[in-house]
Amino acid sequence: MNDQPRRRPHTARPSSKPYRRPKKDPVRILAFEALRAVDERDAYANLVLPPLLRRAREKGDLDGRDAALATELVYGTLRRQGTYDAIIADCIDRPLREVDPPVLDVLSLGVHQLLSTRIPTHAAVSASVELARVVLGDGRAKFVNAVLRKVAQDDLAGWLQRVAPPYEDDPEEHLAVVHAHPRWVVSALWDALGGPRAGIEELLEADNERPEVTLVARPGRATTQELLAPDEQAAQPGRWSPYAVRLTEGGDPGALDAVREGRAGVQDEGSQLVALALAAAPLEGPDRRWLDGCAGPGGKAGLLAALAAERGAALVAAERQPHRAGLVARALAGNPGPYQVVTADTTRPPWQPGTFDRVLVDVPCSGLGALRRRPEARWRRRPADLESFAPLQRALLRTALTSVRIGGVVAYATCSPHLAETRAVVDDVLRHHATAEPIDARPFLPEVPSLGNGPDIQLWPHLHGTDAMYLSLLRRTS
Numbered sequence: 001m002n003d004q005p006r007r008r009p010h011t012a013r014p015s016s017k018p019y020r021r022p023k024k025d026p027v028r029i030l031a032f033e034a035l036r037a038v039d040e041r042d043a044y045a046n047l048v049l050p051p052l053l054r055r056a057r058e059k060g061d062l063d064g065r066d067a068a069l070a071t072e073l074v075y076g077t078l079r080r081q082g083t084y085d086a087i088i089a090d091c092i093d094r095p096l097r098e099v100d101p102p103v104l105d106v107l108s109l110g111v112h113q114l115l116s117t118r119i120p121t122h123a124a125v126s127a128s129v130e131l132a133r134v135v136l137g138d139g140r141a142k143f144v145n146a147v148l149r150k151v152a153q154d155d156l157a158g159w160l161q162r163v164a165p166p167y168e169d170d171p172e173e174h175l176a177v178v179h180a181h182p183r184w185v186v187s188a189l190w191d192a193l194g195g196p197r198a199g200i201e202e203l204l205e206a207d208n209e210r211p212e213v214t215l216v217a218r219p220g221r222a223t224t225q226e227l228l229a230p231d232e233q234a235a236q237p238g239r240w241s242p243y244a245v246r247l248t249e250g251g252d253p254g255a256l257d258a259v260r261e262g263r264a265g266v267q268d269e270g271s272q273l274v275a276l277a278l279a280a281a282p283l284e285g286p287d288r289r290w291l292d293g294c295a296g297p298g299g300k301a302g303l304l305a306a307l308a309a310e311r312g313a314a315l316v317a318a319e320r321q322p323h324r325a326g327l328v329a330r331a332l333a334g335n336p337g338p339y340q341v342v343t344a345d346t347t348r349p350p351w352q353p354g355t356f357d358r359v360l361v362d363v364p365c366s367g368l369g370a371l372r373r374r375p376e377a378r379w380r381r382r383p384a385d386l387e388s389f390a391p392l393q394r395a396l397l398r399t400a401l402t403s404v405r406i407g408g409v410v411a412y413a414t415c416s417p418h419l420a421e422t423r424a425v426v427d428d429v430l431r432h433h434a435t436a437e438p439i440d441a442r443p444f445l446p447e448v449p450s451l452g453n454g455p456d457i458q459l460w461p462h463l464h465g466t467d468a469m470y471l472s473l474l475r476r477t478s
Contacts, residue, residue, distance in 0.1 A: 022133035022141075026061040028109065031073040032135055035105040038078065038376050045074055045376060068250070072210075077105075077112045079208050079375040080180040084111045086163040091150040103140055106132045110148045115156040125152060171197070179204035184383050185368060192417040192458070199462075206462035211372040213247040214238065214269050215259065216299070218306040220336050222263035227256060239465055240448045241272040243303070262333055267299040268370075270459045270466030271362075273445055274413045275303045277457070278360055280444040281473055284407035290315045291356040293346040293400055296324030298331030300362055300413075309337025316356070318344045346403075347395040354405040361400045362413040363393045363425075369415040369468030372461055386420050393421060397429045401436050404476045409439065412472045417458055422470040426456065430474070439473040 030052050037048045049071065056062040062070065077084070088107050089096045096104070110128030113119045119127075125148045132141035154162070164177035172190070176183040181204055190200045217224045227245040228235050234251065238244020246269075247253070258264035290308045295301040295317035305315040317332060317339065319325040325343045332339050344350050346361065366385055367377050393414070400410045414421050430436060440455040450463045456472040 022130050024134055025127060025131060026056060027066050027070045028073065028127060028131045029134065030056055030062070030070050031077070031109055032102075032105055032131060034070075034074045035077060035109070036102065039101055039105065042380065044374055045078055046373060049074055072117070073109055073112060075210060075375060076116055077108045078379075080112065080116065081108060081376075081379055082182065083160070083163075083177055083180040084108045084115075086177055087111060087115075087151060087159045088147060090159075090163055091147050100140075103132075103136060103144065106136060106144055107147055110144065111151050114148065114152055115159065121152050125149060167197075175200065175204060180208060181371075181378055182381075185371075185378055185381075188368065188418050192419050192422070193460070202462040203460060206460075207371045207378075208375075209372060209461075211268075211461075212465075213251060213253060213266060214272075215245045215247065215253060215256075215264050216241070216267040216272055216303055217243045217245065217258065217264050218302055218335075219243060219310055220306050221334065222258040226258055227264055238269050238272075240445065241269050241276060244269045244272055262302075262331065265299060265302055265331060267303065268373075268467045268469075270369075270464065270469035271299055271415075272303060273448065273459065273466070274362065274411060274469055274471050275300045275307065275360070277441050277444040277471055277473065278358055278409065278411040279304070279307045281358075281409045281411075281439060281441075281475075283357055283409060285357070285405070287311060287357050288313050289356045289358075291351075291359045291400075291403060292317045293349075293359060293361040293396060293403070294363055295319045295328045295341070296321060298328035300360060301328050302331040302335075304360065305332050305335045305337065305339045308339075309335060312337070313357070314338040314340070316351070317341045318346050318349070320345045347392070347399050349399060349403060351403065353402045356404050357408045358411075359400045359404045359408070360411045360413065361396045362415075363389075363396050363421075365389055365393070365414040365416040365421045366418060367415055368418055369470070373467070386418060389421065390425070393425045394429055397425060398433060401429070401433055401474065401476060406476050406478060408476050410436070410474045410476070412474065414470050415467055417460070417468040417470060422458070422472075423456065426472045426474070435478045436474045436476050439475050441471055441473045444473075 034049050034052055037043045038045055053067050085096055113124035128148055129141050129145045132144040160178050164174050167174040172183050172186050176186045189203060193199055193203055215227050217227055224237060224245050234249040236246050236248055238246055253259045253266050290313055292301045292304055296319040301317040308315045317328050319328050322343050325341055329341045366381050371378050397412050404410050412426055438455045441457045442451045442454045451457050459466045459469045
């Protein structure tokens with residue numbers, strides 16, 4: 001008899017686990033859709049995200065906390081895209097350009113959750129893999145899982161030490177990777193700011209902070225006390241503008257009656273200061289006709305029109321693009337004083353030379369001064385873009401100096417600190433336009449510190465809490 005133990009009967013095992021459908025997470029799906037719109041359509045997140053959030057709320061998919069998380073995922077991922085790209089590139093065995101953009105968006109969302117939020121590691125990885133299964137398919141979800149598990153092996157500080165060159169070897173590239181700005185932007189901002197390493201690092205860090213929502217109470221139509229009154233929104237007076245109110249915890253401006261009715265609006269405090277400086281500059285002679293030569297979408301025009309009305313002056317708001325002229329008309333609707341909105345190219349004006357007493361040209365630019373609000377712009381812009389703006393900026397300033405009367409004042413403004421869009425434009429136009437001279441703009445913003453040596457003004461996010469607005473005031477002399 002065979003006394004060997006009998007072999008256990010073979011039990012067949014299933015070849016694979018039962019298929020489990022991926023869980024749909026409305027927050028992360030919405031964030032992914034916003035990133036795809038920014039990438040595919042060159043859209044801006046601040047225009048794409050609000051309607052996505054509104055539709056999700058109407059469907060009951062999101063509550064207030066969910067909306068806040070979706071907003072943080074979108075803006076946080078866009079701000080640090082360059083840094084996250086460097087980290088992801090270190091974790092894969094192919095060039096980053098060979099990764100499909102939708103896959104890269106899912107990976108970037110996951111890296112942001114892992115390295116820059118308080119979401120636990122396991123939750124960040126699993127949520128990202130589930131998102132990948134929904135929007136990419138199971139096959140590519142495995143790739144996402146493998147990459148994110150590598151990323152999760154270190155924190156952000158450790159990764160920066162690994163992927164950023166030492167500051168001593170390449171200061172600009174080090175700052176570019178650590179603070180998530182393209183190298184050319186770091187160089188341009190440092191040239192405009194000047195000074196040592198500490199200043200540029202503070203500026204770059206400020207660019208990566210989520211800005212407060214700032215409101216303007218249009219004079220004669222609303223008051224700051226009215227905007228500060230609602231208990232449901234945390235608000236404080238502005239730092240510098242007497243018409244500014246800051247929503248310190250985000251909040252919904254559209255919930256305020258004054259904003260819905262157009263008596264107040266959303267406007268960065270730096271933008272308000274530009275209008276206030278132009279209005280405060282002394283004139284020789286009458287003060288009856290004001291011009292906003294690049295009025296769209298209407299923020300500065302709304303404040304200027306209200307200031308003009310207090311003095312019995314009238315504002316002409318000119319905008320070349322019809323749909324933006326419509327936005328200007330909406331911002332000015334209900335203004336207590338006379339105004340006119342015209343669809344016109346300010347470089348070929350329909351008015352006679354010397355028509356106006358005060359003129360503002362807030363010229364089209366690279367937008368490098370508003371990177372806090374439009375973080376995707378830093379990755380979208382190229383140095384060549386500045387060359388395309390330069391002729392228009394000079395033409396607008398020349399026409400503004402022609403449109404103002406002798407003794408009148410022109411304000412040249414731009415939401416960029418880049419020297420090629422600020423002082424270089426003013427200096428070049430004045431070199432060939434001997435009928436104007438610069439005015440020291442600093443006395444017209446007496447409460448604002450750190451305005452430099454004049455005569456022009458450059459505001460900074462890290463010094464003033466505003467967008468990096470530039471302002472030069474010029475008087476027509478002959």
